[in-house]
Amino acid sequence: MSSLSAKSSGVAMFPEFKECRVLIVGLGLIGGSLAAALKKRHVCREIIAWDRDPQSLILAKEKGITDSSADSLEAGVAAADIVVLAVPVLAMAEMVRAVATFNLAGKVVTDVGSCKQDVVVAARECFGDALAGFVPGHPIAGSEKSGITAAKADLYEAHKVIVTPLPENAVGASRLVRSLWESVGALVLEMEVEHHDQVLARTSHLPHLLAFSLVDTLAGDRDSQDIFRYAAGGFRDFTRIAASDPTMWHDVFVANRDALLEALDEFSQGLQHMYAAVEQGDSRAMTGIITRAKSAREHFTRMLESQSYLKSMSSQSSITYVARPGGTATGTLRVPGDKSISHRSIMLGALADGKTEVTGFLEGEDALATLQAFRDMGVVIEGPSDGRVTIYGVGLHGLQAPPGPLYLGNAGTAMRLMAGLMAAQKFDVTLTGDESLSRRPMNRVVNPLREMGAEIETTEGGRPPLVIRGGHQLSGIDYDMPMASAQVKSCLLLAGLYADGETVVQEPGITRDHTERMLSGLGYQVASDGGRVSVQGGGRLTSAEVIEVPSDISSAAFFLVAGSIAKDAELLLSHVGINPTRTGVIDILQLMGADITLENQREVGGEPVADIRVRSAQLKGIEIPEELVPLAIDEFPVLFVAASCAEGDTLLKGAEELRVKESDRIQSMADGLNALGIKAVALPDGMKVPGCTDQGVFAGGTVHSHGDHRIAMAFAVASLRARDDIRILDCANVATSFPNFVDLAHSVGLNLVETES
Ligand code: NAP
Numbered sequence: 001m002s003s004l005s006a007k008s009s010g011v012a013m014f015p016e017f018k019e020c021r022v023l024i025v026g027l028g029l030i031g032g033s034l035a036a037a038l039k040k041r042h043v044c045r046e047i048i049a050w051d052r053d054p055q056s057l058i059l060a061k062e063k064g065i066t067d068s069s070a071d072s073l074e075a076g077v078a079a080a081d082i083v084v085l086a087v088p089v090l091a092m093a094e095m096v097r098a099v100a101t102f103n104l105a106g107k108v109v110t111d112v113g114s115c116k117q118d119v120v121v122a123a124r125e126c127f128g129d130a131l132a133g134f135v136p137g138h139p140i141a142g143s144e145k146s147g148i149t150a151a152k153a154d155l156y157e158a159h160k161v162i163v164t165p166l167p168e169n170a171v172g173a174s175r176l177v178r179s180l181w182e183s184v185g186a187l188v189l190e191m192e193v194e195h196h197d198q199v200l201a202r203t204s205h206l207p208h209l210l211a212f213s214l215v216d217t218l219a220g221d222r223d224s225q226d227i228f229r230y231a232a233g234g235f236r237d238f239t240r241i242a243a244s245d246p247t248m249w250h251d252v253f254v255a256n257r258d259a260l261l262e263a264l265d266e267f268s269q270g271l272q273h274m275y276a277a278v279e280q281g282d283s284r285a286m287t288g289i290i291t292r293a294k295s296a297r298e299h300f301t302r303m304l305e306s307q308s309y310l311k312s313m314s315s316q317s318s319i320t321y322v323a324r325p326g327g328t329a330t331g332t333l334r335v336p337g338d339k340s341i342s343h344r345s346i347m348l349g350a351l352a353d354g355k356t357e358v359t360g361f362l363e364g365e366d367a368l369a370t371l372q373a374f375r376d377m378g379v380v381i382e383g384p385s386d387g388r389v390t391i392y393g394v395g396l397h398g399l400q401a402p403p404g405p406l407y408l409g410n411a412g413t414a415m416r417l418m419a420g421l422m423a424a425q426k427f428d429v430t431l432t433g434d435e436s437l438s439r440r441p442m443n444r445v446v447n448p449l450r451e452m453g454a455e456i457e458t459t460e461g462g463r464p465p466l467v468i469r470g471g472h473q474l475s476g477i478d479y480d481m482p483m484a485s486a487q488v489k490s491c492l493l494l495a496g497l498y499a500d501g502e503t504v505v506q507e508p509g510i511t512r513d514h515t516e517r518m519l520s521g522l523g524y525q526v527a528s529d530g531g532r533v534s535v536q537g538g539g540r541l542t543s544a545e546v547i548e549v550p551s552d553i554s555s556a557a558f559f560l561v562a563g564s565i566a567k568d569a570e571l572l573l574s575h576v577g578i579n580p581t582r583t584g585v586i587d588i589l590q591l592m593g594a595d596i597t598l599e600n601q602r603e604v605g606g607e608p609v610a611d612i613r614v615r616s617a618q619l620k621g622i623e624i625p626e627e628l629v630p631l632a633i634d635e636f637p638v639l640f641v642a643a644s645c646a647e648g649d650t651l652l653k654g655a656e657e658l659r660v661k662e663s664d665r666i667q668s669m670a671d672g673l674n675a676l677g678i679k680a681v682a683l684p685d686g687m688k689v690p691g692c693t694d695q696g697v698f699a700g701g702t703v704h705s706h707g708d709h710r711i712a713m714a715f716a717v718a719s720l721r722a723r724d725d726i727r728i729l730d731c732a733n734v735a736t737s738f739p740n741f742v743d744l745a746h747s748v749g750l751n752l753v754e755t756e757s
Contacts, residue, residue: 328748356547558741650691
């Protein structure tokens with residue numbers, strides 16, 4: 001075998017893992033389990049063992065988990081291609097020194113120790129050139145038991161192993177260690193040595209220390225008999241790890257002393273806060289700690305299960321809808337809460353004085369990101385649970401510096417609105433988002449905020465992360481918006497709450513006015529005159545006590561069309577927001593002859609709301625008035641379905657914005673309609689859709705939603721007038737705006753099945 005002297009020697013110098021002889025030094029729980037796993041899977045050439053206790057070697061042979069035992073450590077190393085050191089942490093450095101005295105040419109050495117610093121220091125001292133082949137590792141798997149008798153062949157399956165390669169390592173060496181662990185079913189991650197010890201101090205060593213300490217303290221209590229006799233499940237869960245191997249944990253606490261003490265200091269501070277809150281009966285502080293912990297724990301669990309908040313795109317990209325003909329649309333339903341209003345309810349509820357209960361909150365990924373951001377700034381928020389959220393408002397000046405950057409996922413609304421709020425705080429904040437949000441330019445809001453006196457750094461092209469420097473007193477401006485945008489307007493109005501003087505925004509066209517309405521609902525005066533909206537800085541927001549988020553009219557639109565095109569249909573959609581900046585879909589459907597009536601109209605928290613009744617009607621084709629286009633921009637996918645069932649042609653123009661939504665909605669819809677036999681013609685800024693009065697308007701077929709939730713739901717509705725099954729591909733993203741769409745559609749009679757492939 002060739003020499004292991006240089007890092008550049010790379011991949012070629014090491015054998016394939018399946019050709020390797022593996023020496024395991026120390027046949028305890030971890031070493032024995034590795035031997036058993038390698039043996040069970042037949043993944044390497046030979047498993048050799050060495051242990052200072054001959055009995056362990058005999059037992060391992062009897063159990064059939066090793067192929068041979070080495071007579072001495074030196075002989076074992078000489079015979080092996082890979083050497084795995086599986087002895088206790090405090091014995092590891094000495095073992096490294098012993099191994100370093102042998103010929104290590106062409107060999108890879110790794111370890112399994114729970115702390116990495118000491119072993120790396122020892123290896124650097126004595127390995128010389130052979131350091132290229134020393135790749136430290138740490139399996140995140142184990143049990144309270146120790147010794148060869150506790151060895152399990154499946155210990156590493158689906159568990160993580162952290163490998164901490166050194167800069168000196170040959171590429172082929174770290175690759176071989178990775179293969180070793182992957183071959184027994186583990187998931188290999190990489191980390192730097194120091195970071196490993198700090199992270200593990202917090203996630204593993206500190207919890208063990210606390211469990212030992214708690215049980216020891218209670219065992220010394222004079223009522224200990226009773227305490228243990230009547231211990232509840234929580235006590236058992238929390239203290240399970242206090243039964244772990246004493247020697248091992250003693251060694252870990254010694255070896256990782258500094259990082260552990262640092263973690264213990266942080267924990268002690270947290271405990272002091274909790275102590276003070278309990279002592280002073282400070283319910284708000286207690287609830288804050290508990291709710292933050294609960295949400296962090298849930299987030300952590302989801303991460304472990306590799307899910308995003310709502311199992312969106314990445315984890316469920318293979319969801320297909322099969323929409324069958326023969327469905328109906330009858331009954332009463334309430335669609336999920338409005339997304340725009342859900343965001344604002346959290347922001348303004350947090351900034352109000354006093355407690356606000358939110359109902360109908362949309363538990364979608366975006367609004368949840370906003371909620372988490374305010375929690376990170378010290379706002380106590382309970383929920384969400386069934387659309388209910390309780391916010392303990394801190395007042396306009398009560399936000400606290402978050403511990404790190406605020407992560408806003410894919411929520412463009414949150415980032416733009418919060419840029420305005422954060423620009424006026426006393427502390428620095430960094431706003432970050434996912435990959436797609438990080439590509440969206442933020443200059444639309446950053447430039448006018450800078451005019452107000454804000455200090456904001458962006459990456460190239462005005463893209464996130466936004467680094468917003470605190471401590472700047474903003475001044476009101478008179479801003480002529482170059483484009484109609486509710487997000488820009490809202491951002492500046494929110495900054496204006498903190499600015500000296502008046503902040504005025506001039507709109508070139510109608511935009512959503514949810515921010516103005518909610519501000520007014522919370523007692524903040526907003527002047528609105530035609531396209532001119534203004535606020536005066538320096539006021540305060542009083543809690544509305546309850547914010548009832550109305551149902552989202554964009555989600556209701558699918559059922560407005562379903563109720564119109566299905567035979568003998570009648571649907572009642574309750575508590576739908578009918579903000580005049582959003583009701584274009586109702587106006588357009590009524591112009592087409594739809595039978596839609598608004599009942600029980602009322603105002604809730606400044607927003608107009610109604611129950612909407614829709615009955616079957618023969619629709620007719622129209623030229624859609626251009627002034628209605630911005631008021632129905634999200635609803636055109638399903639309106640094209642309605643147009644296909646109308647008498648005569650429908651023409652839409654002036655809607656080029658549809659091309660830059662979640663998908664190119666003009667092309668996606670034209671392609672889908674064509675696939676179902678409708679000769680729709682895509683135009684640069686709209687579509688011409690020929691109508692048809694037959695019951696079976698749409699042929700069956702397969703359409704692609706291109707990951708666009710509204711395209712997916714629109715074609716599901718088309719099934720009500722289809723002759724055969726419509727298969728709709730890539731429907732996972734429906735959950736971002738309408739988490740229970742399939743269930744609700746089912747409940748009113750649509751014949752819709754969701755399949756996962
Ligand atoms: P274990 O079951 O007690 O086994 C340790 C093995 O090392 C035994 O075979 C023991 O032999 C041998 N040994 C002890 N002192 C030695 C010395 N001074 N020189 C040579 N051999 C010695 O321990 P383990 O749980 O497998 O832990 C082994 C390593 O894995 C430790 O570094 C630990 O940090 C790491 N680890 C453990 C876990 C876990 O949950 N247990 C998880 C991840 C990583 P005797 O039987 O003769 O004492």
